[in-house]
Amino acid sequence: MKQQKVKQGLDQLPVTRLKGVGPKNAERLARIGVQTVQDVLFHLPLRYEDRTRLIPIGRLRPGDHAVIEGEVQRSEVRFGRRRSLLVYLSDLSGSITLRLFHFSRAQQDGFKPGVRLRCYGEVRNGPASYEMVHPEYQQVGASDDPGLEERLTPIYPTTEGMHQLSWRNITSAALTLFQQQSDALPEWLPESLLKRYQFPNLYEAIAYLHRPPTEASLSELEEGRHATQRRLAFEELLSHQLSLQQLRQRQRRIEAPMLSGDGKLRRQLLDALPFQLTQAQQRVVSEIAADIELGYPMMRLVQGDVGSGKTIVAAMAALQAIESGHQVVLMAPTELLAEQHYRNLLSWLEPLKVTVGWLAGRHKGKVRTGFLDSLASGDIQVVIGTHALFQDDVLFHSLGLVVIDEQHRFGVHQRLALREKGAGQGSTPHQLIMTATPIPRTLAMTAYADLDLSVIDELPPGRTPVTTVAVADGRRDQVIERVRVACGDGRQAYWVCTLIEESEALQCQAAEDTAEQLTEALPMLSVGLVHGRMKSGDKEQVMAAFKAGELDLLVATTVIEVGVDVPNASLMIIENPERLGLAQLHQLRGRVGRGAVESHCVLMYKPPLSHNASQRLRVMRETNDGFVIAQKDLELRGPGEVLGTRQTGEMQFRIADVMRDQPMLPAIHDAAETILNQHPERVAPLIARWVGHKQAYINA
Secondary structure, eight states: OTTOOOOSOTTTSBGGGSTTOOHHHHHHHHHTTOOBHHHHHTOOOSEEEOOSSBOOGGGOOTTOEEEEEEEEEEEEEEOSSSOEEEEEEEETTEEEEEEESSOOHHHHHHOOTTOEEEEEEEEEEOSSSEEEESOEEEEOOSSOOOOOOSBOEEEOOOOTTOOHHHHHHHHHHHHHHHHHTGGGSOOOSOHHHHHHTTOOOHHHHHHHHHSOBTTSOHHHHHTTOSHHHHHHHHHHHHHHHHHHHHHHHHHTTSOOOOOOOOSHHHHHHHHHOSSOOOHHHHHHHHHHHHHHTSSSOOEEEEEEOTTSOHHHHHHHHHHHHHHTTOEEEEEOSSHHHHHHHHHHHHHHHGGGTOOEEEEOTTOOHHHHHHHHHHHHHTOOOEEEESGGGGSTTOOOSSEEEEEEESGGGSOHHHHHHHHHHHHTTTSOOEEEEEESSOOOHHHHHHHTTTSEEEEEOOOOTTOOOOEEEEEEGGGHHHHHHHHHHHHHTTOEEEEEOOOSSOOHHHHHHHHHHHHHHHHHHOTTSOEEEEOTTSOHHHHHHHHHHHHTTSOSEEEEOGGGSSOOOOTTEEEEEEESGGGSOHHHHHHHHTTSOOSSSOOEEEEEEOSSOOHHHHHHHHHHHHOOOHHHHHHHHHHHHOHHHHHOHHHHTTOOOSSOOTTTTGGGHHHHHHHHHHHHHHOGGGHHHHHHHHTGGGHHHHHO
16 A cells, blocks of 8 residues: 555655556656655646536637536538547537547547537637537536536646646645645744734645635636745745855854954045045945954845946955955956956056956966966955966965955856865955846845845946937838947947847857948948857957947947946947847946946837837836836846846745745745744754755855
């Protein structure tokens, strides 16, 4: 007997202990991550069908999913583009056609006039009457009424070879086990929380969702608003929150250098700057300063829109570390961006007698060896670079602060490797992470609960907002003329190619073709080209020429999304903007408007636009505020797209939905505090239940 009582927890009990799950089915289930009885219970239906009542045929409407019963009037095989079997069924209220494309001779013979059928399917408009295509059906006699379902019928997400009937059988077996041994899948939410939020207990929630009663609200269940779904989503988000809070607590047990500093270098820098820090910059500088004075590693994420002045904030933090006798490393995702940071920091810090170095992948031989010696001895106080900083031979004398720009472009393991560089000296460096991709607060609360969050929500004075217009690609000649005029006035322009096809090769081909066409159309301009398939050195060379003003027009793919600061560039054309998300469009637009001159962005789309694409382009026209754009992007595309796959690796929720469940996040924060303080013994089992194998990722 497979259903015998077992002492093992359902999170450990293999699915093969359930009736109907042999080696073959176990293999199929493993393909979608279902390996234990607990996995079966948490594999919830996608939707539900109401098979609890018979609907008279005359009341059916297109789009209905319904159970009907009637008598076969006649059947025929119809030959057209596809051979089909038509069965004409009627009851006292009306008639309907059943259409089968795949059928056997035996099936055909079974549809004799007078046979009574019970069917379930979707009603569609047919050529002559309403139809059901391939409905589920069974014969019913006067004496053997099979009876209707007593509960809503669950439809599960599935995999090849696993049919809905199999799912219903194995979930029934799992629910029976759970009912017999409720302690085999313990309730980890404290009674006080269940009462406070009026949540059902774990068994009630799971049993209800697998077998909802007839009176259940289908609309509530389909929208994820039912109390049972909210209860499970709450627990899943809570466990995720606890795992990140636990990481934060673990961080605070690690030793880090106390970077107090005497403030002398920072005062000198502020006195020398030709501008004043905005209030937002001053606030964030103070938050970082307070953090790095403490004896455990700072983990702070600074969000600031394109051009909000994050680099000077990082420079202030770097000087505080240097005043305390420690080194600083700043890491950027591309050599071009690293070089830009190097030039900025060099201009600010060199007059203060601070030694600034730049380590590029192309530094080889004696140059590299000499540089590494200076770094290891502490002669170089600030080093800027890319992933080249991760290599084993890069050693520091006393690393106190790690600054990472556009961190979502680095893998978690790379960040960890850089942190370990300082841990060799007996203490772990502080980490400051910067991003120009604003993340909506609700999403940040979920994805970055292990980080403290600072926001630079104010642009420095003198920055001119970019004017954005959307035009159909039928007006291409007018757009080219606009480029000619802008460049003729001594300005520079970007022309960004995004393709309908996803292939990088095709995108690069499109960029090459566009560069050729524009060179012909604008012979008086110097046109450059960059795309993702060019060698890194060649790409950097073209970008450097554009920055130096040697090129008037730069044709590019989206590789310039995070790029250099070219204040003279005042016009950007983005082709097929409907293919990009809002955050990416905003990042691209941020390449212009970096000087005091009026700047423009032209979104050249291919009509007709979908409703979603129209909304995106409207948002771009109406606002330059990155946080408004980020929130809209989250609503339109969801968290996976907004954060990028690296950050959502641990956010593939089974039941929760960050967008739908946003209103619960403050309560989840409070609940995490309650459990950490009052029920610490429940933290590990909750994390194990929901985060499990992803914990290793989160530990990074």
